[in-house]
Amino acid sequence: MKVPKLMATQHPDSTVVLMPQDEVEEAIQDVLPLDQGGRGCDEKMVDYEGKATPYNQMRDIIEEVRKYDVVPGEDFLITPRVPNPKLEDKDRHLLAITAAVTANMYSQMYFNTDAIKYIILPMSTSTLELAEVQRRILKVERLVSEEFSLRIEEWIKLIPLFETAESHMHIDEIVEGLRIAFIKEIGMFENEFRIFMGKSDSGIHSGHIASSIGVRMGLLKLWNWQKDTMFKVYPIIGMGKPPLRGHMAEWVIEDWVEAWRGYYTATVQSALRFNTDRKDYVHTITVVTKNSGKQPPLELLGYAKEMVNVAWRASEVYLSRLERLADMISFMAKFVTRTRARLDSYKRRAKTGKEMPRAIRFCASLYSMGLGPTLIGAGVIEELASGTAEKLEHLLKFVPLLPKDFAFDYAFTDLEVFKRYVDEKTFEIIKKDVDVVKEYFANVEPPKSPPEGYFEKLRELRGALDEAEVSRAKAIVMELAEMRGFLG
Structure with a gap:
């Protein structure tokens, strides 16, 4: 199997506003080689999840x-x-699904190839659900084949996208269950799987420490599962530029490829493509491509049980903070400009039960309030350090990018500004989290520092909100995003 290494996505995490009519040309530039002036990706995700994407967009790209x-x-x-x-x-x-299948008719007509070989299902949960969706894809392919002469040489295969720390930490059991469900439910024997793990939603729902442990353990367990079998797994990791969303950014890319070794495909999201200097962008994707498919250090699975316990405790602490911050985050999200055409009807709830903005607006809201998102619940580090002597040491081996994640968000945090958004009790709790990061990671240089004027803009934003100047507040949120190099 020739596995794509760079999947360009339509995440609305850049400061460039792109409407559906712009996305065909965007896709062309994404898949053109670097030496032709393109962005050098070998896979393009066309996104229909909660997004007003035209169904003919795949055909239009072809x-x-x-x-x-x-x-x-x-x-x-x-x-x-x-x-x-x-x-x-x-x-x-x-x-x-139908649009994907029929797009292959045009691919066969013009190129004698199938442009669509996979379909991604987000928020995957049960193996039975996945088998049902795979069966549905096969049924549509058969229908189009019978009615419109689509040639079927290979069936379109399903890529399950798992987006919770719980699913990541049990990913090997899930894939084995999926393999069996495909045989039992649809008579489909598969020995190669592309499995997608997303960091963003896991980060919102469980916090940065727990979600980082989850993705790392998922990579380790997928490689370990296939080690002594006839099966092959090609992990995809979905990560954006902010640390909470995975920290796949030009300023830390050499550390990133080592921290997440084991991926075959990485998402190249909008902020990386549009808010990165060309030279830095080319270097970033070159490093990511070069390190694709490298085996992760499986000996770290010796810490697996301990890391599960750390993840659950870290998640518990994070959620107690999120409960206090949720309403203000939702308020601030109203001032984050949508840079893609999304559907207002599509929402998700946090584990606290409250409706929360999606990951990009979630991160943008917190940065605009003067708080780096990974710092929420980071006070648990002190608890780990005062417990078993090796627990913090093992965590940092398991998630080696964690110190730089914290250092980045600490550098973009202004507690004096943040204090103006929350009640006194909440402020003291979050300040403790920030102080713990400062104490334990004081010697870590931030991989990127805020440009001149960033903190003045934070204060200007608070003033605009006080004066109910909505348009000005939205404009400042976008200016702050441009300074960071991502919206959220």
Whole structure:
């Protein structure tokens, strides 16, 4: 199997506003090679999850790319992320699958290839659910084949996207269950799997420490699961530039590829493509590509049980803070400009039960309040250090990027500004988290420091909110994002 290494996505995490009519040209630039002035990705995610993406967008990309010297299905893949029918309208789920299958008719017509070989299902939970979706894809392919002469040489395969720390930490059991469910439910024997793990939603729901442990353990367990079998797994990791969302950023990329060794495919999200200097961007994706498919240090699984306990305790502490911050985060999210056409009807709830903004607006809201998101609940570090002597040491071996994650967010934190957004009790709790990071990681240089004027802008934003100047507040939030190099 030729596995793509760089998946360009449509995440709304950049400061560049792109509407659906812009996304076909964007996709072309994403998949053109670097030496042709493109962005050098070999897979393009067309996103229908909670997003107003036209169903003909995949076909439009296939038709437009005929003007260029690249072949879909050979030089790059188009891989849609379809709505999960448990979370969105079932017709949107079915229409997105149908659009993917029929797009292959045009790919075969123009290029004699299948541009779409995979479909991603977000928020995957049960193996039975995944088998049902795979069966649905096969049924649509058979229908289009019978009615419109689509050639089927290989079935489109499902990529499950898991987005919780719990699923990541049990990923080997889930994949084994998925393999068996495919055989029992649809008679489909698979010996190669692409498994997608997302950091963002896991970060919101469980906090940075627990979600980092989850993804790291997921990579280790997937490699360990396939070690003595005939099966092969090709992990995909979905990460953005902010530390809470994975810290896949140009200023820390050499550390990043080592911290998350074991991936085959990494997402190249909008902020990395549009809020990064060309030279830094090229260096970043070159490093990511070079380190694809390297075996992670499986000996770290010796810490697995201990890390599970650390994750649950860290998540518990984080959620106690999130409960206090949730309403203010939701308020601030109203001032974060949408940079893609998303559906207002699609929302998710946090473990606290409260409705929360999606990950990008969540992060943008906290940075705009003067608080780096990874610092929420970081006070648990002191608890780990005062417990078993090796517990913190083992955590830092397991998640080696953690000190630089904290250092980045500490550098972009202004407690004097943050104090103006929350009650006194909440402030004291969060200040303790920040103080613990300062104490334990004082010698860690931030991988990126705020540019001149950043903190003045934070204070200006608070003033605009006090004066109820909505347009000015939105503009300042975007200016702050440009200074950081990402929206959220």
